[in-house]
Amino acid sequence: GAAGAGRSGDDARDPDSGPGSGFAAGGPRPGSRARAAGARPAPDRSHLAVGAAKAAALLERQLTLARTRAHSAALQALGSARFHAVADQVAVLASEVPLAGRATDIDLRPLADAARERLVAAVAVLPLVTAGSPYNAEALVHGLSPDPAPHPQDAPWHQVRLLLRLHRYAREVLDPAAGDDPRLRAAGEALDRHRDAAEAAAAAAQAARTPRIAPATAYALGVLHAGQRHEVEAARYAFQRAWRQPPAGTP
Template sequence: MAQQHLDPTDPTARSVTGDALAGYLRGQATEFLRALRLHRETGNGQNGTEDSVDAARALRHSARRISGSLHTFRPLLDADWSEAMRPELAWLSGTLALEHACAARLERLLLALHRLSGSTAFPAQSAASAVGGRVTGAGRGVPAPAGGRAPGTRPAVAPTATAERGNLTVGAAKAGALLERQLTLARTRAHSSALQALGSSRFHAVADKVAVLASEVPLTPAAAGADLRPLAAAAGERLTDAVAALPLVTAGHPYNAEALIHGLSPDTAPHPQD
């Protein structure tokens, strides 16, 4: 059954009171507990299944939504409980988000590298391994000796694979290989940190509090008749002001645009700003 989300910003809706907030928090706490049970049933080892990854993602989403609601509507909740709960939920959602952030960051950076170098597609790592080439620190391609790599060399995309990398230069290929190596390692470490967090006493304490929240929401006495829409509108205004303060208009050129002249791209024409 699809969950109905709290939407106190709907101008056509009737007054949204603390009862709606309580129902929403109970629903998110239930989703949290359901995801936790699924994560335990599907396995939480280093080689977890796709279901366990989805369960961890659902845990992160529920924790973030509960934390965001506690922040937005904190005047209507017990202050001591809310202030103790929010940092723990932020810790949990942040820890679980690291692995996904590394994968997303790798994809964004590789796509940006393609654009800078004028390539239409980035060759897969497996293709580079199949070729078996090596690129030295000076950027010259030398074949790998039988039984091992040449001294002082690093694995990278072979410069002979021009059909797959289009206009990708040797320097850009080396940068892509370095990005993939570093962020894959970071993703592995983030996965291990998430598993450690989910097995820690700190997480079990958070889960116990969420279990209580699933049946009892500590609202203040004034919350029963309070309208949630002004608090939601205030949060929206803070977000709008924060976006307006970003220096997107004043940034006239892509970061480190002069690198285009030094080997990343055969075309030095300005690229659209990201």
């Protein structure tokens, strides 16, 4: 009784703190363990789902606005004097078909070689060593900054995509069967995926800069942006693997 009276009121009311309970020497108590577990509620993902829905709606509004502006600009260009001048020149050119017989004697190989050399020079500028790594952390640094400018690493890859198409077209003119090189086709498909992922990441970053958006919406846009930048890196990795393959017909 004297020992019980000497304890504090909380200890006296706690049946697990008495002698012989096994918890009086500073060990964990079942009651405290249950209270600690109760202090951690199950993660509620409803706000993340709401943020993802709001992010999708925000992207849809911005893309619809951009599509409407592009449509208006295209209609304005179709009604311009410059477009009508080009249309008149195309009509005159079509009236002169078939071309003169001497046109078949023109050697187009120097032009095709020039297109190939431009492509090779553009690919030489690309960081293929970095693209050979499965993960490039430098590609995410710019996307996390408040700078709305396009990603500085994307422009050279977009330029290579255009030059690769020009090279394939030139090969098809010289030899229709040579234009379907599996190596060049795989490289072109990788660069197409690169372009789509880069534009998707840029759209997500632009939407995330919208003032006064909810934190959950910004988080969903950040996840989307990071995922698309990883797709960019995957496409670069696929391109460098395809480009380093031996050309078709090489023994």
